[in-house]
């Protein structure tokens with residue numbers, strides 16, 4: 086898998102990271118794209134990382150507010166969590182051109198920022214939704230089918246955290262039959278955080 090590129094980030098707070106993100110080379114490639122930084126409660130101890138904002142997220146400046154976000158809210162609700170009990174961000178802080186999933190190369194560039202983000206939030210558990218974010222965080226090329234449902238510890242910029250990879254809600258909207266497996270992953274996640 087592509088190794089995370091080295092970026093010398095200075096941010097020591099979330100506000101600083103948000104500001105610093107706008108100055109990065111990856112941001113410069115999307116000159117007019119608004120930043121979609123995060124939503125929810127950074128003190129909740131529970132972090133959720135998606136792939137990239139879509140059109141509605143870009144419009145509102147908040148992650149997971151479109152159709153996939155509505156399903157994510159229902160999935161979280163099923164384990165008793167609302168938006169104030171989680172902190173949500175994405176691997177990409179910008180909507181990719183053409184709504185693509187971030188490429189492996191982009192993921193390598195985005196990962197240092199995500200690592201710093203995780204280190205500042207210090208979650209006690211992290212739910213990675215979708216192959217792109219799970220692969221980036223676990224630094225693997227294995228597909229989501231193979232890696233979902235199993236806790237794996239990562240170290241993000243000095244902060245150790247267990248990661249539960251699961252399916253992306255946009256995928257579950259297309260393949261509702263997979264909700265059974267996603268439900269198992271959510272229960273495992275819920276057991277660890279409660």
Ligand code: URA
Nearest residue numbers: 135136137138148149
């Ligand atoms: N899909 C994602 O991965 N993230 C969002 O914020 C919205 C849709």
